[in-house]
Amino acid sequence: MFYFDKNDDRVLFQDIRSFETTLCDGRTFEVDPDIQADFTNMPYEDEHFSMVVFDPPHLLRNVGNSKFADIYGSLNEKATPKGYQHIKYGALYSDWRDMLSKGFNECFRVLMHGGFLIFKWNETDIKVSEVLKLTSEKPVFGHISGKRSNTHWICFMKK
Incomplete structure (x- = not known):
């Protein structure tokens, strides 16, 4: 987790x-x-939060029995994530576009007008440009970080 105090x-x-x-x-x-x-189906009323951080799964891997299987796991639609990256970060399947689109819609639904959505994405498997096509909302600004400059922090402000 990336917040400073889990008990805040x-x-x-x-x-x-x-x-x-x-x-x-x-x-x-x-x-x-x-x-x-x-x-994709949050139990909160509309416009409930002034800030939402959306950090969805970003890994879409099928590495079979390769040397990376212990890191990323070998996924199909019914497999349980087993590689430590999938265990830590979750996994995306073939419906990733629909899932992330629904996630963006839910984040903006529970966000107050004038509130901020902070979106975190790692381009390990899917380019951020492909993911941003899944929402009609336009980001205000962003920042790229990480060892390989694969992690994107993107800020949206709800009108």
């Missing part, structure tokens, strides 16, 4: 997952959301 009462952490596991390097990894819900 201004922060509500939502994830569809809730689990604890040991990663292949021995570290414990836990997903313990305040609200367990799907970002």
